[in-house]
Amino acid sequence: MSTESVATTNGKTAATAKKQGKGAKVVGWADDRLGLATVAKKNIRKIFPDHWSFMLGEIALWSFVVLLITGVFLTFWFKPSMGEIQYMGSYEQLKGVHMSEAMASTLDISFDVRGGLLMRQMHHWAAMLFIAAMLVHMARVFLTGAFRKPREVNWLIGGLLILLGIVEGFAGYSLPDDLLSGTGLRIAQGMMQATPVVGTYMSFFLFGGEFPGEIIIPRLYMIHILLVPALILALIGAHMLLLVYHKHTQWPGPGRTEENVVGFPMLPVYAAKAGGFFFIVFGMTALMGALMTINPVWKYGPYNPSQVTAGSQPDWYMGIAEGMLRIMPGWETHLWGLTLSWNVFIPGLMMPVVLLGLVLAWPFLEAWVTGDRREHHLLQRPREAPSRTAFLVAMMTLYGLLWAAGGNDVLAVLFHLNLNHITYFMRIGVFVIPVIVFFFVRRWCISLQRHDNEMLTHGYESGVINRSPEGGYSERHLPLSPDHAYRLTAGDRVKAIEESDAADANGVRGKGNTRRAKLSQALYGHDVDAPTAEEIEDGRRHLEHDLDHDDHHSADGHQYDGRHEVEGESLRGH
Amino acid sequence: MTDHHDNLPAPVDEPIANPGLPAHEPRPTDVDKVAEKRAERQVATFFFLSMACAVLFVVAYYGISLTEESGDNTTFAGLGASHVALGVTLGLALMFIGIGIIQWARKLMADVEIAEMRHPVASSAADRVETLAALNDGLEESGIARRPLVRNSLLGAVGFVGIPLIVSFTDLGPVATPTVRRNTLEKTVWKEGTRVVRDVTGTPIKVEDLEIGDLMNCEPEGLVPVHSEEDEREGVEYLEGAELQSAKAKAALILLRMEPKDQTFSERSPENWSIHGIVAYSKICTHVGCPISLNEQQSHHLLCPCHQSTFDLADGGRVVFGPAARPLPQLPLTVEDGYLVAQSDFREPVGPSYWERDSK
Ligand code: HEM
Numbered sequence: 040m041s042t043e044s045v046a047t048t049n050g051k052t053a054a055t056a057k058k059q060g061k062g063a064k065v066v067g068w069a070d071d072r073l074g075l076a077t078v079a080k081k082n083i084r085k086i087f088p089d090h091w092s093f094m095l096g097e098i099a100l101w102s103f104v105v106l107l108i109t110g111v112f113l114t115f116w117f118k119p120s121m122g123e124i125q126y127m128g129s130y131e132q133l134k135g136v137h138m139s140e141a142m143a144s145t146l147d148i149s150f151d152v153r154g155g156l157l158m159r160q161m162h163h164w165a166a167m168l169f170i171a172a173m174l175v176h177m178a179r180v181f182l183t184g185a186f187r188k189p190r191e192v193n194w195l196i197g198g199l200l201i202l203l204g205i206v207e208g209f210a211g212y213s214l215p216d217d218l219l220s221g222t223g224l225r226i227a228q229g230m231m232q233a234t235p236v237v238g239t240y241m242s243f244f245l246f247g248g249e250f251p252g253e254i255i256i257p258r259l260y261m262i263h264i265l266l267v268p269a270l271i272l273a274l275i276g277a278h279m280l281l282l283v284y285h286k287h288t289q290w291p292g293p294g295r296t297e298e299n300v301v302g303f304p305m306l307p308v309y310a311a312k313a314g315g316f317f318f319i320v321f322g323m324t325a326l327m328g329a330l331m332t333i334n335p336v337w338k339y340g341p342y343n344p345s346q347v348t349a350g351s352q353p354d355w356y357m358g359i360a361e362g363m364l365r366i367m368p369g370w371e372t373h374l375w376g377l378t379l380s381w382n383v384f385i386p387g388l389m390m391p392v393v394l395l396g397l398v399l400a401w402p403f404l405e406a407w408v409t410g411d412r413r414e415h416h417l418l419q420r421p422r423e424a425p426s427r428t429a430f431l432v433a434m435m436t437l438y439g440l441l442w443a444a445g446g447n448d449v450l451a452v453l454f455h456l457n458l459n460h461i462t463y464f465m466r467i468g469v470f471v472i473p474v475i476v477f478f479f480v481r482r483w484c485i486s487l488q489r490h491d492n493e494m495l496t497h498g499y500e501s502g503v504i505n506r507s508p509e510g511g512y513s514e515r516h517l518p519l520s521p522d523h524a525y526r527l528t529a530g531d532r533v534k535a536i537e538e539s540d541a542a543d544a545n546g547v548r549g550k551g552n553t554r555r556a557k558l559s560q561a562l563y564g565h566d567v568d569a570p571t572a573e574e575i576e577d578g579r580r581h582l583e584h585d586l587d588h589d590d591h592h593s594a595d596g597h598q599y600d601g602r603h604e605v606e607g608e609s610l611r612g613h
Numbered sequence: 614m615t616d617h618h619d620n621l622p623a624p625v626d627e628p629i630a631n632p633g634l635p636a637h638e639p640r641p642t643d644v645d646k647v648a649e650k651r652a653e654r655q656v657a658t659f660f661f662l663s664m665a666c667a668v669l670f671v672v673a674y675y676g677i678s679l680t681e682e683s684g685d686n687t688t689f690a691g692l693g694a695s696h697v698a699l700g701v702t703l704g705l706a707l708m709f710i711g712i713g714i715i716q717w718a719r720k721l722m723a724d725v726e727i728a729e730m731r732h733p734v735a736s737s738a739a740d741r742v743e744t745l746a747a748l749n750d751g752l753e754e755s756g757i758a759r760r761p762l763v764r765n766s767l768l769g770a771v772g773f774v775g776i777p778l779i780v781s782f783t784d785l786g787p788v789a790t791p792t793v794r795r796n797t798l799e800k801t802v803w804k805e806g807t808r809v810v811r812d813v814t815g816t817p818i819k820v821e822d823l824e825i826g827d828l829m830n831c832e833p834e835g836l837v838p839v840h841s842e843e844d845e846r847e848g849v850e851y852l853e854g855a856e857l858q859s860a861k862a863k864a865a866l867i868l869l870r871m872e873p874k875d876q877t878f879s880e881r882s883p884e885n886w887s888i889h890g891i892v893a894y895s896k897i898c899t900h901v902g903c904p905i906s907l908n909e910q911q912s913h914h915l916l917c918p919c920h921q922s923t924f925d926l927a928d929g930g931r932v933v934f935g936p937a938a939r940p941l942p943q944l945p946l947t948v949e950d951g952y953l954v955a956q957s958d959f960r961e962p963v964g965p966s967y968w969e970r971d972s973k
């Protein structure tokens with residue numbers, strides 16, 4: 040393969056300065072003291088590949104920046120205190136009502152500080168965007184195999200970031216001390232208290248005694264504006280450093296290989312696009328904050344531990360824990376004077392950790408099962424790793440089911456269903472449906488692989504129907520363009536280990552190795568390989584033969600489909 | 614350890630040879646001076662629009678007041694007028710900058726793709742050897758391997774220093790000893806003779822106040838603030854602030870009156886705990902502690918809105934559906950001076966389970 044044709048200069052040779060400009064002087068002053076030129080020279084023109092799906096992580100990053108900016112604004116007015124006062128602000132309906140200072144100051148931000156409600160709503164929308172973007176980004180990384188060596192550490196950091204983001208969101212949501220957030224906090228406290236062995240201690244320590252006490256909001260405030268943001272910031276820093284060091288993955292394609300990275304230089308194009316995108320994300324959250332009401336705490340009123348609003352729902356990212364809590368049967372064991380609350384412990388604590396752990400462990404499982412210890416810098420299309428794709432889609436299905444279970448009361452009202460029936464259905468569904476989805480998606484991926492191979496060897500369906508002299512109809516198949524064909528074959532596919540290959544270096548066939556080969560066969564044994572060079576060549580010869588027999592002469596027939604450019608016929612005209 | 618060779622990128626089997634990067638095709642703005650100028654003006658227009666929005670933001674900030682003369686909030690389409698104006702101008706000011714920059718990058722900055730070679734992520738074998746050697750030298754010179762006494766006592770000291778650090782967190786909250794639990798989790802403000810009062814008005818309740826099928830949200834007296842000192846009753850402690858909140862979180866009560874013939878009595882729900890079909894149950898769900906509120910009239914079933922645990926108040930608060938594992942605790946009721954009062958505190962801890970709950 041050749042890449043010389045593309046590797047034009049990337050400014051590796053120093054331009055000889057004729058006269059020192061102002062800019063050079065500033066750089067000189069800084070470098071004399073910081074010596075950054077050595078690092079910067081490699082990175083200023085660092086190459087970043089371009090693809091829409093690479094923007095998902097950027098959305099997460101920029102919404103975090105928006106959270107920092109709007110969050111700092113909120114701290115100037117928010118009072119993290121549970122001391123009781125009488126509300127005297129300008130929101131008429133609650134005038135004179137007793138509430139905590141936290142709630143009262145949230146109302147002040149909303150009604151008596153200009154731009155305060157805007158910042159509150161921007162903060163809340165950005166929080167939603169932050170977590171949603173992280174989840175979708177994670178799915179992108181998973182489905183394209185971007186987590187493979189050498190990027191496993193970044194995969195784990197990302198998983199931690201999602202966890203911290205959720206904790207941070209929950210802490211922030213609890214700060215205003217309104218009826219809805221207080222109910223959420225009560226549920227969290229009940230879950231903590233029901234934890235085996237240490238639950239009572241943990242709950243007493245966190246709340247400074249019994250629920251709700253008067254110290255939980257100040258403590259959550261510290262956690263929300265200092266502890267967790269600092270951790271998130273540090274982890275994002277590490278995430279970015281590793282990204283720069285590893286260089287971004289890229290999609291296979293003409294000129295794009297495992298050894299290079301093709302794209303635009305950091306300065307100016309990538310910086311401009313990413314920087315511009317920051318303003319777009321910031322602007323979008325401002326518009327959302329302006330036009331879409333979120334968390335109208337004044338409608339819920341202050342927290343009262345003996346009240347609850349019907350149909351109360353937590354922020355969406357807590358939905359799956361909520362769903363698990365709801366569908367879990369009421370199991371509890373009483374033994375030797377101790378109480379083991381399976382009904383709370385399993386859905387509240389164990390399952391979230393197990394599910395996230397499973398997804399985070401997949402890269403290591405996959406590497407072990409396939410015996411693959413090499414670096415991978417080219418992405419795979421989801422169909423190129425059917426079992427992996429099927430696993431994630433099954434997990435996403437489970438997520439969706441639990442999420443729906445978390446809103447079972449809403450579903451019951453919306454679709455006039457019996458709430459108990461939904462719950463019974465979910466209890467079984469969460470086990471059965473993901474398994475069905477797994478096998479279905481895997482089959483689907485494999486047939487997509489077959490379809491690719493079909494196109495490579497037999498061409499694609501051009502949509503042009505030929506009528507033969509005998510009156511029969513047939514659709515004309517045309518060969519793929521070389522670029523397209525290359526793109527279909529370039530992605531590498533996961534190979535199953537044969538049992539005979541499973542012997543280790545000394546020729547000993549250990550039990551572990553046999554088991555590994557079995558697992559490997561089960562996961563990857565059905566996958567379809569890309570066709571060999573001969574098969575493709577054969578197919579091409581066939582196609583050309585067919586085309587030669589057409590009565591009218593055409594170069595390659597691509598002009599029929601409108602999808603391909605034809606040489607000499609510019610479609611980019613202006 | 615893995616073979617260094619393993620780190621190299623996987624060779625891709627390529628049945629089709631890599632055709633190489635396609636040639637760069639110039640954009641209109643690359644070859645046409647007019648198009649280039651037009652794009653330039655376009656980009657600048659976005660930046661000017663952004664400035665205009667920023668100015669409008671300031672105008673809105675000072676020009677639109679939050680409240681009208683009447684004291685009501687100034688609104689626009691149901692939303693605060695100032696709020697919407699500030700948000701839209703700020704949002705557009707930001708968006709225009711973003712759109713302008715991206716347009717600049719797409720139309721006017723070089724769009725030639727450049728290929729850069731990757732380097733193996735791992736350090737070279739020589740670097741590894743050198744690093745290990747340096748590490749060894751350092752450790753060797755410290756003598757950490759040769760002086761186990763120093764090493765182990767240091768490890769011990771660092772470990773011991775961790776203890777004060779952890780211990781100093783003890784005052785975060787009370788340690789859940791049996792005595793502490795008895796005075797907190799296992800106790801509420803209900804005691805013999807405490808009147809049951811309505812949760813909003815604080816009025817005490819007579820048997821006749823409840824019709825068959827009526828459900829009432831109640832509190833013990835003292836947990837509903839009274840308006841003046843004269844309304845306070847002798848011997849009742851009126852709580853405020855955090856104390857009030859914590860007390861309410863355990864003592865909230867549900868009263869329900871049903872046909873006495875519908876009731877099922879048992880050891881945990883004896884006949885003499887209810888009066889004329891009126892029963893009192895803890896309002897705090899035994900699942901994870903939400904206040905329960907939804908009533909199914911005919912069946913005497915009470916539903917928790919949080920995770921839909923359903924309790925049968927005609928049958929000792931038994932769980933009939935949902936994730937809760939234990940019945941709702943019942944409060945023994947009686948009548949004193951014509952008003953409903955408690956015979957005693959709850960006979961078991963209310964609210965969610967905890968590890969030591971069954972210990973006496
Ligand atoms: C990953 C980062 C963050 C997330 C996910 C997040 C999320 C939230 C959420 C959901 C709320 C409730 C907002 C509402 O009232 O509707 C909130 C409130 C708040 N956040 Fe954050 N936040 C983050 C970072 C920050 C930072 C860095 C600061 C300050 C330096 C901050 C300061 C505040 C303050 C003061 C409040 C209470 C104000 C109020 O509720 O009106 N947050 N946060």
Ligand code: FES
Nearest residue numbers: 898900901917920
């Ligand atoms: S708190 Fe009542 S069902 Fe969960």
